[in-house]
Amino acid sequence: MGDTSHLIGLLLGTEEDWPTAFETLLSRLGPIADASGGRHSVTTERITMEPFDLRDKPRYDLVVDRLAYWYFLPREWLKKVALMDDVYLLNSPFTFQSMEKHAAYCAMLRLGLKVPRTVLVPHKNPPDNERFAYTAAKYNLPFDLDEIAASVGYPLFMKPYDGGQWVGVSHIRDSAELHRAYDASGQRLMHLQASIEGYEVFARSLSIGAETMVMHFRPELPMHERYAVTHDFLTPEVGDEVLTISRLINAFFRWEFNSCETLIRGSDAYPIDYANASPDVALTSLHYYFPWAMSALLRWCVFCVVTGRRPRLDLDTRRYFEIGDREDLSYAEKLAAYRELADEYFEVDRYRDFCDSRLPHVDELVLDWITSADFDRLLVDTVRAGYPHHEHERFIGHFRGLIGQWVRERGATATLS
Numbered sequence: 001m002g003d004t005s006h007l008i009g010l011l012l013g014t015e016e017d018w019p020t021a022f023e024t025l026l027s028r029l030g031p032i033a034d035a036s037g038g039r040h041s042v043t044t045e046r047i048t049m050e051p052f053d054l055r056d057k058p059r060y061d062l063v064v065d066r067l068a069y070w071y072f073l074p075r076e077w078l079k080k081v082a083l084m085d086d087v088y089l090l091n092s093p094f095t096f097q098s099m100e101k102h103a104a105y106c107a108m109l110r111l112g113l114k115v116p117r118t119v120l121v122p123h124k125n126p127p128d129n130e131r132f133a134y135t136a137a138k139y140n141l142p143f144d145l146d147e148i149a150a151s152v153g154y155p156l157f158m159k160p161y162d163g164g165q166w167v168g169v170s171h172i173r174d175s176a177e178l179h180r181a182y183d184a185s186g187q188r189l190m191h192l193q194a195s196i197e198g199y200e201v202f203a204r205s206l207s208i209g210a211e212t213m214v215m216h217f218r219p220e221l222p223m224h225e226r227y228a229v230t231h232d233f234l235t236p237e238v239g240d241e242v243l244t245i246s247r248l249i250n251a252f253f254r255w256e257f258n259s260c261e262t263l264i265r266g267s268d269a270y271p272i273d274y275a276n277a278s279p280d281v282a283l284t285s286l287h288y289y290f291p292w293a294m295s296a297l298l299r300w301c302v303f304c305v306v307t308g309r310r311p312r313l314d315l316d317t318r319r320y321f322e323i324g325d326r327e328d329l330s331y332a333e334k335l336a337a338y339r340e341l342a343d344e345y346f347e348v349d350r351y352r353d354f355c356d357s358r359l360p361h362v363d364e365l366v367l368d369w370i371t372s373a374d375f376d377r378l379l380v381d382t383v384r385a386g387y388p389h390h391e392h393e394r395f396i397g398h399f400r401g402l403i404g405q406w407v408r409e410r411g412a413t414a415t416l417s
């Protein structure tokens, strides 16, 4: 077998931190041998925007996309390379465009997940379309917003049906707040959703391919403190349930780089948000978990290109719904059945085996780099670019401390000064 080279494209916006980390680690990885003795070299490149002929052949085997959710030129290019050229994508632009948070709620409700009661209400201000007045006069029924809110029960959340970055999300305690928020929603289509009050844990799970990190998230704190560094904040059963929910959603929609938010109250796990096309992986928010995220991204991308994992644009909804629709299965039995489908989709066993046999050096590689002066420079530059001048020293110390903790737990010493 000869040598094969693979190119990974990064479709980036304003981020510098994780792309630099990913590029550095990949450049240090060296060639990977496959099971039949062939050698694979994997390199990465940042993708630039330009006009494209629909018959152009892309040079990329895989693209990590961070732009398509708001920038349509690359989104349409991604669809072209997916449909015509079998380029492997993190994530599918098709499901992200059509399966907003709303559709994800619907699918997960049918599968029996504990999505809080959710009602979609008509726009406060109509869409700009000359047909609207006639259509609405003929077909729109009057509705009583207060009555709907009362039936959902206060407090509740009003939030956009398509979600994202907490924009337009309000916690509503009474009718006055309800009307204020509805008036402010303008042309955005909104959900009213029962609030999970008094939850004990907000679990945010970041999934990259077959790997998931379930983290204790504290949304009420400033950005740099939101991810708590703690390991046993869920019972093993609930931890596994949260992982299964995340993997299920990702396998169902073909999302391979996504974060999922689940609120835990008592022994119940309520998934509330899980269509995040470009999940937060910033060094200054993930800190302690950043080395894991970079390792997982590296491993998953390399696994996909070296094993020639085929991109799957088609959905398998029927197989999931057949389980969800069964009345003889309990919630736990359904979860177990979904887990099998999701593990199969992500080839969890084959991936683990690949990591053990082909990528055994990744942990050490990442540790070496994280403890280097090169990484420290990235940390310092990232803080300088993201925080006002008078906070630089404090935050450089803060993040060095958290990274240092990660390093110490691996039994090594950081050169972080």
Ligand SMILES: Nc1ncnc2c1ncn2[C@@H]1O[C@H](COP(=O)(O)OP(=O)(O)O)[C@@H](O)[C@H]1O
Pocket: 116, 157, 159, 162, 163, 164, 165, 166, 167, 169, 193, 194, 195, 196, 197, 219, 261, 263, 272, 273
């Ligand atoms: N049903 C709910 N119960 C309790 N808190 C909620 C609920 N829905 C949203 N929230 C809170 O509001 C935040 C933003 O809502 P979310 O659905 O995650 O929107 P976005 O897509 O903008 O992130 C959540 O992180 C959570 O803190």
Ligand SMILES: [Mg+2]
Pocket: 165, 166, 261, 273
């Ligand atoms: Mg959210």
